[in-house]
Amino acid sequence: MSKENGVIYRISGPVVTAVGISPRMYEVVRVGDEGLMGEVIELHGDQSVIQVYEETSGIKPGEPVIRTGQTLSVQLGPGLLTQIYDGIQRPLPKLEETMGVFITRGVDADGLDLERKWEFNAVAKKGDEVSSGQVIGKVQETETIEHRVMVPPNVSGKVKSIKSGTFNITETVCVLDDGTEIAMMQEWPVRHPRPFVQKYAPDVPLITGQRILDFLFPLAKGGTAGIPGPFGSGKTVTQQQLAKWSDAQIVVYIGCGERGNEMTEVLDEFPHLIDPNTNKPLMNRTVMIANTSNMPVAAREASVYTGITIAEYFRDMGYNVALMADSTSRWAEAMREISSRLEEMPGEEGYPAYLSSRLAEFYERAGRVETLSGSDGSVSVIGAVSPPGGDISEPVSQGTLRIVKVFWGLDAGLARQRHFPAINWLNSYSLYPQALDQWYRDNIAPDFPEVRTEISTLLQIESELQEIVQLVGSDALPVDQQLTLEVARMIREFFLQQNAFHDVDTFSDLDLQYHMAKAILSFQEEAKKAIAGGAQLEDVVNVPARTDLMRGRFEKGYEDRISDLVSEMNKQIDASMEAN
Amino acid sequence: MSGKEYRTITDVKGPLVFLNKTEPVSYGEIVQLMLSDGSIKNGQVLDTSDDQVIVQVFEGTASVDRQTGVKFLGDVFKLPVSKGLIGRILDGAGRPRDGGPDIVADEMADIIGAAINPYSRQSPESFIQTGISAIDACTSLVRGQKLPIFSASGLPHNDIALQIARQAKLVGSDDDFVVVFCAMGITAEEYNFFVHDLERTGALENSALFVNLADDPAVERLITPRLALTAAEYLAFEHDYHVLVIYTDMTNYCESLRQIGAAREEVPGRRGYPGYMYTDLAMLYERAGLVKGKKGSITQFPILTMPGDDITHPIPDLSGYITEGQIVISRELHQKGIYPPINVLPSLSRLMNAGIGDGKTREDHKSVSDQLYAAYAQGRELRGLVAIVGEDALNERDLQLLKFADIFEDQFLRQSRDEDRSISEGTLDLAWNLLSNIDTKYLVRLDQKWIDKYHPTEKSSNEEE
Numbered sequence A: 001m002s003k004e005n006g007v008i009y010r011i012s013g014p015v016v017t018a019v020g021i022s023p024r025m026y027e028v029v030r031v032g033d034e035g036l037m038g039e040v041i042e043l044h045g046d047q048s049v050i051q052v053y054e055e056t057s058g059i060k061p062g063e064p065v066i067r068t069g070q071t072l073s074v075q076l077g078p079g080l081l082t083q084i085y086d087g088i089q090r091p092l093p094k095l096e097e098t099m100g101v102f103i104t105r106g107v108d109a110d111g112l113d114l115e116r117k118w119e120f121n122a123v124a125k126k127g128d129e130v131s132s133g134q135v136i137g138k139v140q141e142t143e144t145i146e147h148r149v150m151v152p153p154n155v156s157g158k159v160k161s162i163k164s165g166t167f168n169i170t171e172t173v174c175v176l177d178d179g180t181e182i183a184m185m186q187e188w189p190v191r192h193p194r195p196f197v198q199k200y201a202p203d204v205p206l207i208t209g210q211r212i213l214d215f216l217f218p219l220a221k222g223g224t225a226g227i228p229g230p231f232g233s234g235k236t237v238t239q240q241q242l243a244k245w246s247d248a249q250i251v252v253y254i255g256c257g258e259r260g261n262e263m264t265e266v267l268d269e270f271p272h273l274i275d276p277n278t279n280k281p282l283m284n285r286t287v288m289i290a291n292t293s294n295m296p297v298a299a300r301e302a303s304v305y306t307g308i309t310i311a312e313y314f315r316d317m318g319y320n321v322a323l324m325a326d327s328t329s330r331w332a333e334a335m336r337e338i339s340s341r342l343e344e345m346p347g348e349e350g351y352p353a354y355l356s357s358r359l360a361e362f363y364e365r366a367g368r369v370e371t372l373s374g375s376d377g378s379v380s381v382i383g384a385v386s387p388p389g390g391d392i393s394e395p396v397s398q399g400t401l402r403i404v405k406v407f408w409g410l411d412a413g414l415a416r417q418r419h420f421p422a423i424n425w426l427n428s429y430s431l432y433p434q435a436l437d438q439w440y441r442d443n444i445a446p447d448f449p450e451v452r453t454e455i456s457t458l459l460q461i462e463s464e465l466q467e468i469v470q471l472v473g474s475d476a477l478p479v480d481q482q483l484t485l486e487v488a489r490m491i492r493e494f495f496l497q498q499n500a501f502h503d504v505d506t507f508s509d510l511d512l513q514y515h516m517a518k519a520i521l522s523f524q525e526e527a528k529k530a531i532a533g534g535a536q537l538e539d540v541v542n543v544p545a546r547t548d549l550m551r552g553r554f555e556k557g558y559e560d561r562i563s564d565l566v567s568e569m570n571k572q573i574d575a576s577m578e579a580n
Numbered sequence B: 001m002s003g004k005e006y007r008t009i010t011d012v013k014g015p016l017v018f019l020n021k022t023e024p025v026s027y028g029e030i031v032q033l034m035l036s037d038g039s040i041k042n043g044q045v046l047d048t049s050d051d052q053v054i055v056q057v058f059e060g061t062a063s064v065d066r067q068t069g070v071k072f073l074g075d076v077f078k079l080p081v082s083k084g085l086i087g088r089i090l091d092g093a094g095r096p097r098d099g100g101p102d103i104v105a106d107e108m109a110d111i112i113g114a115a116i117n118p119y120s121r122q123s124p125e126s127f128i129q130t131g132i133s134a135i136d137a138c139t140s141l142v143r144g145q146k147l148p149i150f151s152a153s154g155l156p157h158n159d160i161a162l163q164i165a166r167q168a169k170l171v172g173s174d175d176d177f178v179v180v181f182c183a184m185g186i187t188a189e190e191y192n193f194f195v196h197d198l199e200r201t202g203a204l205e206n207s208a209l210f211v212n213l214a215d216d217p218a219v220e221r222l223i224t225p226r227l228a229l230t231a232a233e234y235l236a237f238e239h240d241y242h243v244l245v246i247y248t249d250m251t252n253y254c255e256s257l258r259q260i261g262a263a264r265e266e267v268p269g270r271r272g273y274p275g276y277m278y279t280d281l282a283m284l285y286e287r288a289g290l291v292k293g294k295k296g297s298i299t300q301f302p303i304l305t306m307p308g309d310d311i312t313h314p315i316p317d318l319s320g321y322i323t324e325g326q327i328v329i330s331r332e333l334h335q336k337g338i339y340p341p342i343n344v345l346p347s348l349s350r351l352m353n354a355g356i357g358d359g360k361t362r363e364d365h366k367s368v369s370d371q372l373y374a375a376y377a378q379g380r381e382l383r384g385l386v387a388i389v390g391e392d393a394l395n396e397r398d399l400q401l402l403k404f405a406d407i408f409e410d411q412f413l414r415q416s417r418d419e420d421r422s423i424s425e426g427t428l429d430l431a432w433n434l435l436s437n438i439d440t441k442y443l444v445r446l447d448q449k450w451i452d453k454y455h456p457t458e459k460s461s462n463e464e465e
């Protein structure tokens, strides 16, 4: 590295200005006597402006600043899964070992354990022509996930030697003819998307087991979704439900500027939760990034990039990856905080003018792609948004909604009534159904899209009827409309409401969702017939078997019993006609 | 390092002093200002460079002039901590206010406080019974939680906070709480109310008080909660205490924050509050919890008054985004004469699920709570409808729900200031009694097995008759 004598000129919170060095933009530098890690974010005359990833109090002008020549990068290789990192990929367990329970500063830690040995199984052979992204070997990283070791980007050639065996991640496992040595670990600068061949249009749903999401507002594998909502409306629970139950192969969960205890919860729970797709603990497929609200804001700003780079890396192995960022608003606020320290010209609500382009660039890193090695991989991105006062006319919500294809709008009113998930079915949307319908017809039921339309139409009609009810009361409506209201109530209470904390209700597979929706339509049809045949609405609605059908969803084995429960309900409805 | 005194003040703006031609000064360093009349003010470095240093002065800049001497003390702000803090009353900057001696320090603790490593936290899950039904049933509190009271001027938030402080206990344990009380800009009258109550119940000798009153320096308020939390951390994590931190009023704290932001001519965020207010508040609120390997805990009860009763105002809004729920006090219920006037609908305890249920409170707790919410929410909504169309237009179900909302407010929410209800017999049984006014077929949130076991008239083996 060039011998430059950088010194601190100014310190203002997380932003430090140095003179005497001329680093590149986004270069990592070491700041102060303690060598705190920072990143160059602005060059201004002879001054370099640095965001520092650790607390800056006690540092003074005149202390040294040293260039590293590196840009902010993550280490990629076996050992990522089950790990929990801070925003700049320092393993939190490692920090605990060196600093105790409080995070002090000045400690470096590798993202990956460089000592640990892994069993490497070569799949490439001597003489093979390999190029970047190609899988040359495999490592069983966790019980369920095979780590595919790839040729690093910008490397290609003929394999001179390759060996299976037990290695740590920096040892050479493969040598190319030109002498290039390849180890299991590679590095990648977080602010650059990893390369791929091409993007495909997503056409397979990311199945989440959450009825309102899968059935009404589905997300595709490789798609993007935003979850805006005021505090307490269910952003985090929804994100955690997706992390738990979605059928992604890898989950990257970013706690960005949120609560410490929420990360603890994930750490406590995931090792014990069984992935319905593999029957093994969910932790096996999970990587966590935790840069909580009280941790340094600059590292919070970096955390989403660290997360998405790790997600892309697993995508490049041919996996379907789902990334949750809770909350992207805190990331945007970190940008705002840094930007205001730079005295940049503010845009709307004090956010920097580049806010929306940063949001767009981030979500653009989602997608289903043909990887460099020719396989199919995807990154789905689900971002929580925390609009001030719950009002989504603000810049982060608006910037997000312009990009994402799915909008799950959380509603404080529903949350207050403890209608969970508190996703407003009237204003939420998904732009994916058209692309996914064929998949549903082929894999679930030929009439799946039509059933969905019927259910959502009923909900629309209900909202119109409710307006009348507000004026005249429900008893004033004709009986067929009263029935519609009952059916809609059933959709809400039996189908849309889903208790994340109930062992059974927390997850419904898509088949069951379909049968539950059909059960509601079946009730509607039988009830109509019965009422036309003289039955009282009261009696039809109150047949005990309907309550059994509805309460039954809390019991195990419901999928096996539901069709019997529906027949019994229909029988009792028929009987209510004869009773009159 | 301490010693050199500068007389190089160039500008004074609001609570800020700007000076130049200093030797290198650390970010965050504490500062003393020597005024010409011999008095001393204290401050902290907010921005430092070769050319200029900006100091925020806790006591305000009145009487500061260009001749004022400025001394940098070579260290960041630290609080002397020891077990001797218990039973003491300190001012907003940590000096004795009770006429007692200085605190003999076991340790000098940095008041900014390092973040707890999320990996090192332990999930809070021990139910704290407050004896207040609305809280225990609907927004259950657990040890290590941060649960603010969202109130507004003229409402009895102080009574509620004190009732909680008096009654809070872990069922089946005799671990006691130590109270750390932190006053920020409250009136002397309010303060006396707290102190007398703590005195009356003997809790004062088990408390540490940090007091900045309405006529104390406004900027000092930015320090006071940090002192209180530093004390709390020390007591909890070095001496195994279970600490209950009550701080009031967060609204005054945020006003001081805004004042500094304005003086620095920062680009403001929403409604003039600094863009970093979320992070700043998080650095207080996140200092709650339990950590692995330590017996003690910090439970926080911040009190804030919502300007204009508006829950979307940045102070409650940003707080709600950080804390683990909120207890919302309602003017409407207060005007109806209900104490405690807690509106359970916008209230929430995010850690409730971890703290309730079989072996913790009672197996039916979750179900009952969900049902209370659902029924009360619908009942309240129907009040609006009835006002328009009258009760005649309601069907049987709606009539029952409407009536339930009244009973719930009158019998479940309402209790006296010294009424300490036990969770099982006092609160949950009462809930079942009230819910039995509604036909079971409308009680869709209740599991059948709990109806069979707890419903006063539909229990399978009805022991009462």
Ligand SMILES: Nc1ncnc2c1ncn2[C@@H]1O[C@H](COP(=O)(O)OP(=O)(O)O)[C@@H](O)[C@H]1O
Pocket (backbone or CB within 6 Å): A229, A230, A231, A232, A233, A234, A235, A236, A237, A238, A420, A421, A422, A498, A499, A500, A501, B348, B349, B350, B351
């Ligand atoms: N699907 C759900 N099932 C049951 N309860 C839920 C669900 N979603 C949210 N909740 C409740 O709402 C509370 C707040 O949800 P959370 O996701 O933490 O909100 P946010 O992240 O939007 O602030 C949770 O603590 C929980 O009690």
Ligand SMILES: [Mg+2]
Pocket (backbone or CB within 6 Å): A235, A236, A237, A258, A326
């Ligand atoms: Mg959340």
